[in-house]
Amino acid sequence: MNQDRIREARSLWAEAWRRLRRNRLAMVCLAVISLYLALGLLGFVPVRQRQGAGEAATVRRIDLVDWAFLKLVGPTDREESYVPPLTGRHLLGTDIMGTDVLYKAVKGVRTAVVLGGLTAAIYIPLGLLFGIVAGYFGGLVDDLIVYVYSTLACVPGILLLIALMSVMGKGLVQLCLAMGVTSWVGLCRLIRGETLKLRESDYVLAARAVGAGRARIILRHILPNLFHIVIISFTLGFSGIVLSEAVLSYIGVGVEATTISWGTMISMARMEVSRDPSVWWHLAGGAAALFVLVLALNVFGDALRDALDPRLRVE
Amino acid sequence: MLAYVIRRTLYTVPLVLGVCLFTFLLFNAVFSPRALAIQELGQHAEDEAIRDLIHKRGWDKGVVFNKQAEGLRKLTDTRFVDHMQKLLLFRFGRTQKTHEDINRKILLGMVPSLTLTVPIFIMGLLLGISLSLFVAYFRATYLDLGAVAVCVGFMSISILVYIIVGQLLLAQHMRLFPVYGYAGGIHAGRFLLLPVLIALLKGLGGDVRFYRTILLEQIGQDYVRTARAKGLGERVILFKHVLKNAMIPVLTRTVLAIPFLFLGSLLLENFFGIPGLGNMTVEAAANGDTQVMAAMVYLGALLFALGNLLTDISYTLADPRIRLR
Numbered sequence: 001m002n003q004d005r006i007r008e009a010r011s012l013w014a015e016a017w018r019r020l021r022r023n024r025l026a027m028v029c030l031a032v033i034s035l036y037l038a039l040g041l042l043g044f045v046p047v048r049q050r051q052g053a054g055e056a057a058t059v060r061r062i063d064l065v066d067w068a069f070l071k072l073v074g075p076t077d078r079e080e081s082y083v084p085p086l087t088g089r090h091l092l093g094t095d096i097m098g099t100d101v102l103y104k105a106v107k108g109v110r111t112a113v114v115l116g117g118l119t120a121a122i123y124i125p126l127g128l129l130f131g132i133v134a135g136y137f138g139g140l141v142d143d144l145i146v147y148v149y150s151t152l153a154c155v156p157g158i159l160l161l162i163a164l165m166s167v168m169g170k171g172l173v174q175l176c177l178a179m180g181v182t183s184w185v186g187l188c189r190l191i192r193g194e195t196l197k198l199r200e201s202d203y204v205l206a207a208r209a210v211g212a213g214r215a216r217i218i219l220r221h222i223l224p225n226l227f228h229i230v231i232i233s234f235t236l237g238f239s240g241i242v243l244s245e246a247v248l249s250y251i252g253v254g255v256e257a258t259t260i261s262w263g264t265m266i267s268m269a270r271m272e273v274s275r276d277p278s279v280w281w282h283l284a285g286g287a288a289a290l291f292v293l294v295l296a297l298n299v300f301g302d303a304l305r306d307a308l309d310p311r312l313r314v315e
Numbered sequence: 316m317l318a319y320v321i322r323r324t325l326y327t328v329p330l331v332l333g334v335c336l337f338t339f340l341l342f343n344a345v346f347s348p349r350a351l352a353i354q355e356l357g358q359h360a361e362d363e364a365i366r367d368l369i370h371k372r373g374w375d376k377g378v379v380f381n382k383q384a385e386g387l388r389k390l391t392d393t394r395f396v397d398h399m400q401k402l403l404l405f406r407f408g409r410t411q412k413t414h415e416d417i418n419r420k421i422l423l424g425m426v427p428s429l430t431l432t433v434p435i436f437i438m439g440l441l442l443g444i445s446l447s448l449f450v451a452y453f454r455a456t457y458l459d460l461g462a463v464a465v466c467v468g469f470m471s472i473s474i475l476v477y478i479i480v481g482q483l484l485l486a487q488h489m490r491l492f493p494v495y496g497y498a499g500g501i502h503a504g505r506f507l508l509l510p511v512l513i514a515l516l517k518g519l520g521g522d523v524r525f526y527r528t529i530l531l532e533q534i535g536q537d538y539v540r541t542a543r544a545k546g547l548g549e550r551v552i553l554f555k556h557v558l559k560n561a562m563i564p565v566l567t568r569t570v571l572a573i574p575f576l577f578l579g580s581l582l583l584e585n586f587f588g589i590p591g592l593g594n595m596t597v598e599a600a601a602n603g604d605t606q607v608m609a610a611m612v613y614l615g616a617l618l619f620a621l622g623n624l625l626t627d628i629s630y631t632l633a634d635p636r637i638r639l640r
Binding site: 156253 | 330333338346467468470472473474475476487575578581582585600601603605609612615616620
């Protein structure tokens with residue numbers, strides 16, 4: 001009987017995956033998120049394109065998304081500004097420059113993926129490092145780290161973002177830096193709390209009793225038990241990151257106006273919707289691409305949290 | 316109680332000083348004095364004018380150590396001390412482009428901001444709690460499920476979309492509200508209706524979902540089972556027992572939001588031309604006005620600290636079991 005129980009036991013991750021898989025809605029959302037990720041990554045695949053013929057031919061490097069739209073829709077034509085949706089080759093219509101709206105929406109995925117990825121690459125290591133150090137070592141280091149993040153947390157998030165961006169100037173990389181600075185605080189707080197608890201747990205005490213060193217305890221016993229917090233906070237934080245990009249780009253402290261993002265699409269479209277007749281498809285294209293991703297992230301993030309650690313629900 | 320309030324206030328002193336230091340590092344240490352002066356005077360300013368301005372503003376002094384000064388003034392007559400003094404004593408100085416008094420601008424901007432945010436806050440709270448009570452009453456039915464789905468959907472729409480679509484459909488096409496502008500006194504209401512409506516719609520999704528989670532958590536507690544066992548009706552349980560006990564988490568969210576009402580709403584004020592602090596912040600960010608930004612960041616932090624204090628005090632009023640120590 002005991003043997004059966006042991007065979008049934010699954011790891012935390014296997015158990016969470018089993019629960020997630022039964023949640024059909026969460027699986028649909030995961031599929032949507034994967035589709036977005038795939039589209040975003042396609043934007044990084046370089047393609048060499050030959051222009052002209054014979055001796056005068058030049059080779060241009062473009063990405064796979066550019067190439068696909070060039071083949072399927074054709075080059076951008078300035079004569080075709082404000083073509084309504086479903087006319088000719090433009091499925092979602094065009095903007096003032098004659099650029100295909102579907103093309104812009106798909107290019108926006110790449111910007112969102114860069115934004116989420118780079119921001120995560122900044123704030124997750126920061127939050128993990130400071131959270132573990134503060135929680136595990138305590139004392140003066142803990143006081144210092146708590147002081148620094150409490151100070152940062154005093155400034156309302158959006159105000160801090162605007163302040164940082166107005167100093168660093170517009171741009172995708174700057175935006176990722178600013179969001180990294182504002183995002184690590186929340187993660188650090190969670191990680192510190194969990195580390196404090198894990199430090200006193202029986203299995204860490206047991207490891208210490210058999211003579212495991214600090215590094216071994218932190219890397220082998222504490223760190224793996226913090227990853228679920230990182231994954232949950234990243235999934236739920238990603239939607240906040242893309243939503244903030246739209247707001248900041250509208251205010252004029254987000255990405256450059258030449259960068260194609262959902263935020264720049266929405267701010268460009270603001271004036272167009274009040275034209276007569278209204279050019280609504282540019283706004284709708286950007287807003288819908290943003291909405292679907294954020295919705296999928298919210299629903300999947302909630303399901304993930306319920307599967308991995310329902311205690312995090314009350315915050 | 317008074318001792319507690321004083322002690323809590325003292326706790327926030329290092330935090331406020333930290334925020335001042337942060338704004339100093341962010342806005343003063345990053346730019347050279349020359350860059351700041353050019354920002355104020357324009358690209359084509361003459362060298363002499365730039366030098367004059369740098370001297371007038373005290374930007375030629377050392378950052379933390381002034382070699383030219385005498386005695387103790389070597390440490391006190393510095394850019395760092397100037398900056399800290401300015402913020403801590405609420406002497407924010409003048410805006411960079413138009414040379415307006417920032418203190419005056421903030422005082423004037425607070426009124427339109429409050430006329431916008433206070434109605435949003437009160438109506439949002441009442442609507443959020445009543446709707447979530449309604450949803451909690453029908454928990455685990457299709458109505459509940461549908462409500463949660465609608466809430467998550469509402470939360471996933473960008474605030475920009477709410478504003479643009481609201482302005483386009485309700486103000487421009489249906490002509491129910493003015494599109495843009497603001498007037499003082501009683502006429503303000505006409506201009507504020509649409510922004511308030513949009514903010515309520517935007518906030519409702521998150522609020523209802525949050526309150527519902529809290530209510531359902533309370534409904535699962537033992538005292539609810541006891542109340543049901545002794546024959547109380549569902550309505551009495553929900554409104555009298557559950558709602559009272561759910562007040563603590565509700566208070567945290569609500570009281571913390573009160574001080575921020577003074578800061579106004581960045582986007583709503585900008586879109587609808589309401590001359591409040593939110594609009595001022597957006598303009599400062601667009602113009603790169605570091606003086607205004609520093610003042611707003613500092614004010615925001617102060618209000619946050621105040622909100623935290625108010626939250627702790629309100630706990631004891633809501634729950635006699637919590638003692639202040």
